[in-house]
Amino acid sequence: MPELPEVETIRRTLSKKVQGKTIRCVEILLPRLIKWPSAPEFQAVVTHKTVKNLARRGKYLLFYLSEGQVMVVHLRMTGRLYYRTPDMARDRFTHLVFTFENGDELLYADTRTLGTLYVMPEGELWRISGLSQMGPEPLSAEFTLSYLQTILAKRKGKIKSLLLNQNLIGGLGNIYVDESLALAGIHPERAANSLTDEETKNLFQAINQVIQAGIDHGGTTFRDYRNGEGKSGDHQRHLRVYGRKNQLCAICGSKIERTEVGGRGTHYCPHCQH
DNA sequence: CTTCACGCCTGTCAGC
DNA sequence: TGCTGACAGGCGTGAA
Incomplete structure (x- = not known):
């Protein structure tokens, strides 16, 4: 689905909402979307972490968390991320639910379920080859x-x-x-x-x-x-x-x-x- | 190393 | 109305 402009727009609209919020719990309804580490480990690492910053590289979104961890999300064709308060309807294709301490939620929804999620220490991001081997992006100083x-x-x-x-x-x-x-x-x-x-x-x-x-x-x-x-x-x-x-x-x-x-x-x- | 076909998934839509 | 095939914003893998 999304290319650079779409992922950047998601980053901008989500950033102010998730920044500084602490994740109380994570529901993983479709474990195969988690590519690294295992789904239970992913859940354990992400729980109780605070979102420090939301960044983007190409079509990847990077949630910088406390304790040096980074949660990486690639939406592929039909992945979607929604921030919602508890009174709002949940997307029919919701596969992950991150609940914050204040009760608000970040939903990962994906019709074709081709999206991928990872969590790892910042120093291990090289594991994601699509991220570490990515060329310079348009509008950047390296793209000349x-x-x-x-x-x-x-x-x-x-x-x-x-x-x-x-x-x-x-x-x-x-x-x-x-x-x-x-x-x-x-x-x-x-x-x-x-x-x-x-x-x-x-x-x-x-x-x-x-x-x-x-x-x-x-x-x-x-x-x-x-x-x-x-x-x-x-x-x-x-x-x-x-x-x-x-x-x-x-x-x-x-x-x-x-x-x-x-x-x-x-x-x-x-x-x-x- | 470059290039290409294919698989991964599910939903929608055009045409019959 | 119901069925079938084409198509969908991406990317990793393996073969040539």
């Missing part, structure tokens, strides 16, 4: 034009697949990759190393612009995504190509096409993207 040029230079795979590789760039997913390529005027099946300097520069700017817009609009809601307050995002109203098959391109009026690239649904304007 020369970095993008370097990773494109020797790769002959499709540009779309490269942009989805979290080890190269962290945080981009299917929506924002399609949108970035549309804004840059680049066809998703172009070989990465075939981009000109001008196209690479346009792509660099497009990625940052699209991610910033996604954050500014509080994320994109197609179906499942909600922020930490259970509210939908707004960026779906600003999409150029994603989910717009057979609708008209706002620039040239051509019909947006949908194909498959690297096994992922892919949307582009056949007239504007080369």
Whole structure:
């Protein structure tokens, strides 16, 4: 479900609510979502810890807890985190319930149950390879034009697949990759190393612009995504190509096409993207 | 090392 | 109405 803008929006909406709160107990209704350590150990470690800070890296959320522990959550396709007071309805697909000392709850809900949770001391985060091997993310100081040029230079795979590789760039997913390529005027099946300097520069700017817009609009809601307050995002109203098959391109009026690239649904304007 | 197909899960929707 | 197949915002694994 969520990509960088959605996870960042969840972080912002949840942060002020969970910070400083102490976890009284944890109910684990679907233990297989816990990837490290075992579910009983996870429960034991998290219980009675205080949330110090809520951070994000790519699409991972990191709850920094007291005693140097970090709870890591990846929402994958349909994971959702809700903060709620006891009077509010519980999501039908709730699999974990964290109850705070004041009675409020943090719910982890997930329709397809592909999400993953971990808890470990900060010094052991290297265990999560997707986190420790993640490339620089858009809008960060490490994500520069020369970095993008370097990773494109020797790769002959499709540009779309490269942009989805979290080890190269962290945080981009299917929506924002399609949108970035549309804004840059680049066809998703172009070989990465075939981009000109001008196209690479346009792509660099497009990625940052699209991610910033996604954050500014509080994320994109197609179906499942909600922020930490259970509210939908707004960026779906600003999409150029994603989910717009057979609708008209706002620039040239051509019909947006949908194909498959690297096994992922892919949307582009056949007239504007080369 | 890069690239690709596949599996993991469950729900929704279009088409027949 | 009921059924079937395609599709879904992600990523780890194993094979070529």
